[in-house]
Amino acid sequence: MQRWIVLGLVAVLLLGAGGAAGLWTYKQNRPDRKWVRLPINPKLPPDQKEEAASQLKEKLLDDKIMTKVADDIHLAEGMKLGSTQEAVALLKQRLFVExxxxxxxxxxxxxxxxxxxxxxxxMDSLGKAPTRILDDVFKILGIKKPADASAPKSF
Known part of the structure; x- marks a missing residue:
């Protein structure tokens, strides 16, 4: 009788561990998005907002910009890709401007x-891209990068 109890406990423990591992794997493979927000003029009509978003995305998809971003955040190493070009292709595929x-x-x-x-x-390695891309957005739009609000101010 005791053998059956021990066997039952082992089976329950294995099922519990397998379920926990499956749940963890499921959660790690769920879709995720990271973005930064850039406020725009509220008086613009919706079609101009969409046009601005598509034009900005076209400019951001430039090879020079994407290569610099991929190098700066070390995307090829973080995603275990073979080369920077693979990282650039991945970044171009995953980028959105909406x-x-x-x-x-x-x-x-x-x-x-x-x-x-x-x-x-x-997102540990890919999640650094939006803040880095925002630097290029400021350059493209000719906007001066704002000072870090979290930095202490001198008196």
């Missing part, structure tokens, strides 16, 4: 969401 909205203290404001999509487990 019109969204952000809630600011002054109210709801339209914005451009600039980011990457992928799996949750890839």
């Amino acid at each position: 019109v969204g909205s952000v809630t600011l203290p002054s109210g709801e404001t339209p914005c451009l969401n600039i980011g990457v999509s992928g799996k949750r487990k890839e």
Whole structure:
């Protein structure tokens, strides 16, 4: 009788461990997106917002920009890819620029969401791309990069 109890406990433990491993694998492979928001003029008509998003995406998909981004965030090493060109191709495939909205203290404001999509487990290395791409967006648009708000101010 005791052997059956021990055998039953072993079976339950194996099923529990297998279920936990399966759940963890499932969660790590779920789709995930990381993006940064760039507020835009709320008076623009919706078609101009979409046009601005598509034009910005075209400019960001330039090989020079994507290669620099992939090198700066060490995407090839982080994703275990063979070369920087593979990392650039992956980044181009995963990049998105879309019109969204952000809630600011002054109210709801339209914005451009600039980011990457992928799996949750890839976001450790791929998730650094949106903040790095935002630097290039500022250069493309001719906007001065804002000072870091979290930095302490001198008195």
